[in-house]
Amino acid sequence: MSETTADAHGAHDHHEGGFWSTYVFSLDHKMIARQFLWLGLIMMVVGGILALIFRWQLAWPETQVWGFEWISDESEGMPEGYVTPNFYNMAVTMHATIMVFLVVMPILVGCFGNFLIPLMIGARDMAFPVLNMLSFWVAVLGAVIMSAGFLVEGGHAAAGWTGYAPLSTIPEYTGVFMGQTLWALSLFVLSFSSLMGSINYITTLINMRTEGMTWFRVPLVVWSLFVTAILGLLALPILGSAAAMMIFDRVFETNFFNPAKGGEPLLWQHLFWYFGHPEVYILILPGMGIASELLPVYCRKPIFGYRAMVYAMLAIAFLSWIVWGHHMFQSGMNPALGSAFMMTTLVIAIPSAIKTFNWLGTLWGGSIRFTVPMLHALAFVILFVIGGLSGIFMASNVVDIYIHDTYFIVAHFHYVIFGGSVFALFGGIQHWFPKMFGRSMDEALGKVHFWLTFIFFNMVFFPMHILGVGGHMRRIYNPMQYEFLQGMQPINVIITLSALALGLSQIPFVFNFFATVFRWNAKWFRVLTQAVSALIVGFIGYKSAAVMFEGLMEPVPSTGGRIVGTIVFVALAVWIYRYLEKNMAPLGADAPQNPWDANTLEWVAPTPAPHGNFGPTLPVVQRGPYEYSVPGEEADWAPQTEPIDPALAEAGH
Amino acid sequence: MMSWLPENISLEGEEIDFLFYISYYLTVVVFVMVAAAMIYFLIKYRAKPGVKAKYMHGNNTLEILWTVIPTLILLVFVLMTQTSWAKLKLAIPQNPHVRVEVTGKQFNWIVRYPGDDKKFGTKDDLVLDNQLNVPVNKQLLISLKGTDVIHSFFIPHTRMKQDVVPGRTIPLWFTPTKVGKYEIPCAELCGFGHSGMNGEFIVHSEADYAKWRKKAWAEKDK
Numbered sequence: 124m125s126e127t128t129a130d131a132h133g134a135h136d137h138h139e140g141g142f143w144s145t146y147v148f149s150l151d152h153k154m155i156a157r158q159f160l161w162l163g164l165i166m167m168v169v170g171g172i173l174a175l176i177f178r179w180q181l182a183w184p185e186t187q188v189w190g191f192e193w194i195s196d197e198s199e200g201m202p203e204g205y206v207t208p209n210f211y212n213m214a215v216t217m218h219a220t221i222m223v224f225l226v227v228m229p230i231l232v233g234c235f236g237n238f239l240i241p242l243m244i245g246a247r248d249m250a251f252p253v254l255n256m257l258s259f260w261v262a263v264l265g266a267v268i269m270s271a272g273f274l275v276e277g278g279h280a281a282a283g284w285t286g287y288a289p290l291s292t293i294p295e296y297t298g299v300f301m302g303q304t305l306w307a308l309s310l311f312v313l314s315f316s317s318l319m320g321s322i323n324y325i326t327t328l329i330n331m332r333t334e335g336m337t338w339f340r341v342p343l344v345v346w347s348l349f350v351t352a353i354l355g356l357l358a359l360p361i362l363g364s365a366a367a368m369m370i371f372d373r374v375f376e377t378n379f380f381n382p383a384k385g386g387e388p389l390l391w392q393h394l395f396w397y398f399g400h401p402e403v404y405i406l407i408l409p410g411m412g413i414a415s416e417l418l419p420v421y422c423r424k425p426i427f428g429y430r431a432m433v434y435a436m437l438a439i440a441f442l443s444w445i446v447w448g449h450h451m452f453q454s455g456m457n458p459a460l461g462s463a464f465m466m467t468t469l470v471i472a473i474p475s476a477i478k479t480f481n482w483l484g485t486l487w488g489g490s491i492r493f494t495v496p497m498l499h500a501l502a503f504v505i506l507f508v509i510g511g512l513s514g515i516f517m518a519s520n521v522v523d524i525y526i527h528d529t530y531f532i533v534a535h536f537h538y539v540i541f542g543g544s545v546f547a548l549f550g551g552i553q554h555w556f557p558k559m560f561g562r563s564m565d566e567a568l569g570k571v572h573f574w575l576t577f578i579f580f581n582m583v584f585f586p587m588h589i590l591g592v593g594g595h596m597r598r599i600y601n602p603m604q605y606e607f608l609q610g611m612q613p614i615n616v617i618i619t620l621s622a623l624a625l626g627l628s629q630i631p632f633v634f635n636f637f638a639t640v641f642r643w644n645a646k647w648f649r650v651l652t653q654a655v656s657a658l659i660v661g662f663i664g665y666k667s668a669a670v671m672f673e674g675l676m677e678p679v680p681s682t683g684g685r686i687v688g689t690i691v692f693v694a695l696a697v698w699i700y701r702y703l704e705k706n707m708a709p710l711g712a713d714a715p716q717n718p719w720d721a722n723t724l725e726w727v728a729p730t731p732a733p734h735g736n737f738g739p740t741l742p743v744v745q746r747g748p749y750e751y752s753v754p755g756e757e758a759d760w761a762p763q764t765e766p767i768d769p770a771l772a773e774a775g776h
Numbered sequence: 777m778m779s780w781l782p783e784n785i786s787l788e789g790e791e792i793d794f795l796f797y798i799s800y801y802l803t804v805v806v807f808v809m810v811a812a813a814m815i816y817f818l819i820k821y822r823a824k825p826g827v828k829a830k831y832m833h834g835n836n837t838l839e840i841l842w843t844v845i846p847t848l849i850l851l852v853f854v855l856m857t858q859t860s861w862a863k864l865k866l867a868i869p870q871n872p873h874v875r876v877e878v879t880g881k882q883f884n885w886i887v888r889y890p891g892d893d894k895k896f897g898t899k900d901d902l903v904l905d906n907q908l909n910v911p912v913n914k915q916l917l918i919s920l921k922g923t924d925v926i927h928s929f930f931i932p933h934t935r936m937k938q939d940v941v942p943g944r945t946i947p948l949w950f951t952p953t954k955v956g957k958y959e960i961p962c963a964e965l966c967g968f969g970h971s972g973m974n975g976e977f978i979v980h981s982e983a984d985y986a987k988w989r990k991k992a993w994a995e996k997d998k
Contacts, residue, residue, distance in 0.1 A: 208968040283965045289942065290925040296882065296967055382943030388926060389941065422821070428834035453928065455941040458865035462858050469850040473843060479810065480842040481834070486817040488830030493822070501818070508810050512803035519853070521860045522796050525789075525935040528928060528963040592780040594932030596963045600971035607782055607932055607959055752829040759828060 148260075150252035151734050152237045155259050157559060159233030160552070162259075162266060163226045164636075169270075170221035175626055177214040180206040182612075182619030184601040200278055209298060211600045212281035217273075219284030220306065223406065224313050225266055227544050231409040232317070232355065233262065235551055236324055236348045238559060242725035243345050245333025245742045247735045250326040258319035265313035272305040280306035283598060285399070288380030288391035292372040307369040314363035317355045324352035333724075335744030339433070340763070342723050342748040343426065346433055347412025350440045351405050357444075358401035365394040392454055396447035404443045406540055407507075408436060410547030411478060414503045417550055418482055420721045421497035422489030423759045425749040428481040435474035435481075442471040452520040453527045461520040468518040475511050479504065490752070490759070494719070495569035499550025502577050506542025510535055513588065528598075531591025537584045549576070549632070557714030560640055561731040567706035568635040571656050571699060575628035575663075582621035586614045613675045620670070624663045631656045635710075642711030649710065653703040661696030665689065720760045723748050727762050785954040785979070786934035791860045793935065798856065802849070868947050872917035874910055880920070880927030880940035883969030885960055891993065902996050906975035908960060909992075910952060911985035917949045928964035931977050937963055952979045 140149070149155060179188045191204035200210035237255065241248055249255045272279040279302040282291035286306070294300045328349050332341070341349075369391070371377040378384035380391045419426045426432065448456065448464030482504045491497070513535040517523050526532065549572075557563045593611050595602060602608040602615060634652045637643065665688040672684040717726040724744070728736050746767040752759040753767065761767075784793055821829075877888040877896050887908050891900025896919075910916050920929055922942035929948065930937040938948045960975035980988055 208971060212965065212968060212970070281968075287926055287964070290965065290967060293925075296925050298968065382922075382941075388943070422829060423823075424829035425831065425833045427832075428839055431834065431839045453937055454939045455944055455946045458861070461865065462861060465857060465861070466854055469854055472850060473846055476846045477839070477843055480838070483810065483813055483817065484834065484838065486814065486821060488832065489817075489821045490823045490827060490829040491818060491821050501814075505811060505814060508807060512807055515803055515853075516796070516799045519795055519799060519857045521792055521857050521864060522799055524864065524937050525792050525796070525932075527937055528930075589780045594782055594930075596930065596961055598965040598970065599961075604972045605959055605961055605974060611780075752831050754831050 148256055150248070150256050152241050152249045152252070152255060153559070153732060153736075155255050156234045156236075156238035158259050159229045159237060159262070160559075162262065163230035163234065166221050166225040166229070166266065170218050170226055171626055171629070173214045173218040173221070175622060176201075176206060177211055177218070178619040178622045180211055180600065181602065182616045184603050199276075206600075208600045209278060209281055212283075212297075212598070213279045213299075213302070215598055216280050216283050216286075216306075220280070220310075221269070222540070223284065223402075224310065225262075225269065227406050227540060227548070228313075228317065229262060230548050231413075231544055231551075232348070232351055232405065233259070233320060235344070235409055235413070235555075236320060236352070238555065239342075239725065240324055240327055240345055240348055241331070242558070242728060242732065242736060243342050243723050243748075244328060244331065244336050245724050245737065245744065246327060246331035247737065247741070249323045250331060251323050254319050255323050258316050258323065261312060261319065262316040265309045265316060268305055268312060269309040272302045272309070275301040275305065278302050285395055286369065286391070287395075288369070288372070288388045289382065289386075292369055292380045292391075294373065304370060304373050307366040307373070311363050311366040311370065314359040314366070317359045318363075321352040321355035321359070324348060325356065328352075333741045333744060336724075337744075339430065340744055340747050343415035343429070343432055344409070344412035347408045347415070347436060350436045351408045354401040354405050354408070354440055354443065358398045358405065361394060361398040362402070365391065365398065368394075389451075389454060389456060392451055393447070393456075396450045397444075399450065400447040401440075401443045403536075403539075404439055406544050408439070410503060410507075410544040411436070413547040413551040413554075414482060414500045414507075415478075416723075417496050417500035417554055418485045418504075419749040419751060420554075420719055421492045421494055421500070422485055423492070423751045424485060424489040425747070425751060426481070427484030427487070428477075429747070429749065431477055432481055435477045438474040439471060442467060442474070446471055449518060449520070449523075452523045465518060465520045469515075472511065472514065472518065475507075479508055479511070494553075495564075495566050495573055496550045496554035496719075498570070498573045498577075499546045499553070502573070503543055503546045503550065506538055506546060506580075510538030510542055513538060525594075526591055528596055529591040530587040530595045530597055533597050534584050534587035534591060537587070541580060541584065546576075546580075549573070552636075554719065555725070556639065557718050558725050558728070558730055558732065561714055562639050562642070562711050563708075563714040563718055564635050564639045565707055565710055567703055567708070568631050568652065568656065571660070571703065572628065572631040572635065575631070575660070576625065579621045579625035579628055579663075583618055583625055586618050590614055590618075616675045620666065620675075624666075627659045627663065630659055638710040640711070644710040644712075649707065652710075653700050653707070656703060657696040657698075657700035660699045661692040664695040665692040667691070717762075720758070722746075722750060722760050722763050724763055727764055782932050783954075784933065784935060785952055785956070785958065786936065787951040787953060788864055789933075789935035789950075791864065795857055795860060798853070802853070869915055869917055869949050872949060873914035874916045875919070876908065876910075876916070877919045877921060878908065878929060878940075879923060880929065880962065880966070881923045882925065882967050883962070883973040885929070885962075885973075885975040887975070889992075900993070902992055904992075906960075907978065908975060909978045909980060909985065909988050911982050912952055912955050912979050913982075915949060915951045917947060920946045920948055925966050926964050927962045927966045927973070930961050930963040931958060932961070933958045933977075939964055952977075955979050955981050955984075 187204035191201055194201050194204055196202040277300040281297050281299050290296050368379045372379050378386040380386045380388050445467045448460055449468045452461045553564050553569055595608055668691040669684040669688040672687050716730045724742055727742050742764045744763045746763055879886040885906050887904045889902040890896050920940045922940040927940040929940055934950050936950050956979055958977040960977050962973035
């Protein structure tokens with residue numbers, strides 16, 4: 124099989140593409156991966172700004188959002204920068220929709236799936252390159268439709284990202300007309316994009332593994348993407364169908380979900396969560412795969428329990444189909460079902476626990492290198508543990524009676540999706556950047572970004588557990604309307620201040636990313652990068668000191684607060700500036716072929732990998748992907764193409 | 777963390793809080809163990825010149841142990857939870873002391889109290905917006921109804937929450953144990969007025985409850 128594909132693609136090796144066929148309508152999996160990356164990163168900015176707007180409203184309800192005062196008072200959404208209730212609901216809805224469907228899925232599945240599968244299994248490209256290109260452009264179409272929703276009259280969808288019917292299906296209930304229909308149409312279109320990607324990934328992995336790449340020599344990140352693709356193949360059509368039914372109800376006046384005409388509102392919830400729970404694993408499995416990939420590289424040690432990891436993922440994939448009802452314990456579905464769904468939900472916790480213990484086992488006895496990708500992988504592990512454990516509360520249908528639809532669940536899924544998926548995403552970007560773009564992102568800037576993000580991620584999302592335990596409902600516009608929540612308002616302020624800091628913390632990453640991609644290494648640009656990073660840290664320090672000195676609720680610090688703040692500001696800014704000045708490598712310098720001394724096949728390919736990936740002959744795999752620190756071998760790594768003493772490979776088991 | 781729970785004022789809430797504490801201690805202990813192991817490994821096994829990592833692929837005994845132990849713990853947890861769940865959700869009381877009907881309607885709780893005939897839908901019903909009056913220490917059975925979109929009837933102090941679905945009548949029962957005034961927020965996004973959809977839950981002493989009934993029906997008949 125691999126021979127024929129090699130020949131088929133070999134013919135393309137010398138073809139010179141013009142601008143359009145190289146950068147726009149490319150058939151090359153690596154270019155399509157980068158396109159997905161750009162799409163995801165751009166949408167991440169949109170999703171993040173929406174989050175900051177509604178966070179502002181939650182901390183300081185019904186005040187002008189800083190930076191948006193210029194908006195005309197005739198605006199429907201934010202007159203003079205005040206957030207209206209409908210705009211608030213829209214912001215919450217679209218933040219989640221964008222982050223799930225247009226950030227995490229395009230980057231983790233679209234970018235890493237496309238980039239890693241062919242390179243890591245020794246294939247020249249995806250099985251269906253044209254389908255692959257279509258998958259990306261259909262995703263762009265979906266993104267355009269989704270973005271168009273912001274411009275139409277009545278505003279964008281405002282029924283929550285879960286779009287519960289009949290709020291979402293009968294326009295009069297929200298006052299949103301076109302927006303919600305475009306939302307459903309966009310999801311319908313995006314489901315096709317994912318479907319095309321899934322078919323491609325599955326076919327490629329089954330048919331195009333190079334010689335010697337047996338199933339149990341496939342790297343875990345590829346396994347995770349394979350399992351994800353199977354879930355996508357089966358789950359996305361359900362979303363597409365549900366979205367189509369929503370469009371029919373809204374546009375053609377059918378009554379699938381309208382109880383007044385004999386429809387069934389809970390049908391939407393069943394469809395949505397029957398898709399939605401596998402979807403949760405679509406979002407986290409690639410993150411688990413990336414963590415499993417990075418830990419052995421930076422521990423210089425084989426992954427602990429490779430097969431257990433694979434079986435755990437397969438178990439998750441199977442079980443993810445029979446747990447959806449745990450989203451519906453309080454929905455009014457027959458409570459007897461609640462018992463069954465609690466059982467299955469706790470069963471699915473077990474493979475996740477197995478994975479966690481295996482990651483810890485990988486650390487044990489390693490020779491750990493604290494690079495930026497490794498820091499992200501470690502953060503992934505510990506944050507995923509917190510997210511997993513908080514899930515136990517909701518899995519108990521009894522405890523869920525109280526904490527359902529509170530900030531506790533918001534804390535839980537942000538620990539999994541942000542703490543898990545997004546940290547894995549940042550780690551993966553930094554790790555594979557040299558192969559993706561031919562240059563290495565800067566480690567010093569990466570560390571500044573990592574620590575800021577790690578600290579403020581926790582400052583934003585940990586306190587949400589406390590809000591949830593206090594009974595704070597999610598998706599409320601103004602907590603001060605409730606007496607029992609007023610005492611907790613300072614926590615909302617801490618969260619919002621930290622969220623603003625978390626937003627600022629992404630700026631060093633933006634500098635790092637662009638400087639590396641475009642080789643901006645001029646002296647003035649380096650100074651600018653250092654200065655901006657230093658100012659951000661200094662400013663955050665100033666505000667933190669002022670808050671500690673004054674208390675949270677004081678808008679303007681007194682002289683004392685200002686003096687303390689200024690001292691902290693100067694100290695931190697100078698520290699960061701000098702740290703970066705000393706440690707920043709030349710930005711955008713060419714990366715070596717295998718900068719991390721990693722074993723897997725993508726590092727065997729030249730950098731940057733040409734069209735067809737591997738030159739005239741495909742690599743032949745002789746050993747597993749994680750044979751690090753093999754006794755008797757001089758280096759602590761060797762590419763998968765090196766033969767290994769079979770007695771040794773067995774001895775370690 | 778536990779001190780953040782609002783005061784509990786219902787019998788059923790005690791069960792929920794008990795299981796909440798179980799989950800809390802269980803997860804805190806696991807977290808501390810995992811985090812401690814991780815920090816210890818990160819310090820102990822940080823890269824040192826001349827020290828190679830251990831070459832090992834895993835350990836089947838460990839794999840079995842850390843599959844079986846969590847399974848057993850979770851199994852116990854499931855069984856503990858299910859007895860409570862059955863009590864709270866499956867054993868619909870046949871002779872509740874007080875019955876009311878609450879209808880969620882954008883953006884109000886419409887509370888219907890039966891008159892002395894104890895039947896709903898008769899002339900002597902009393903209908904109040906956003907005010908649920910009940911006697912203390914008596915079992916209350918609420919029939920939850922919806923007319924427009926999905927709402928969620930939530931009384932944080934009793935730990936009770938139940939979605940309200942148009943087209944269905946869903947029972948919810950509990951016994952309040954403390955006199956006072958509490959809130960009934962809506963917990964499911966129900967439109968632009970979702971925030972602020974909030975009712976009063978007033979638990980009266982038995983004497984006060986009788987007085988309230990008298991006064992309320994008297995006002996109604998005016």
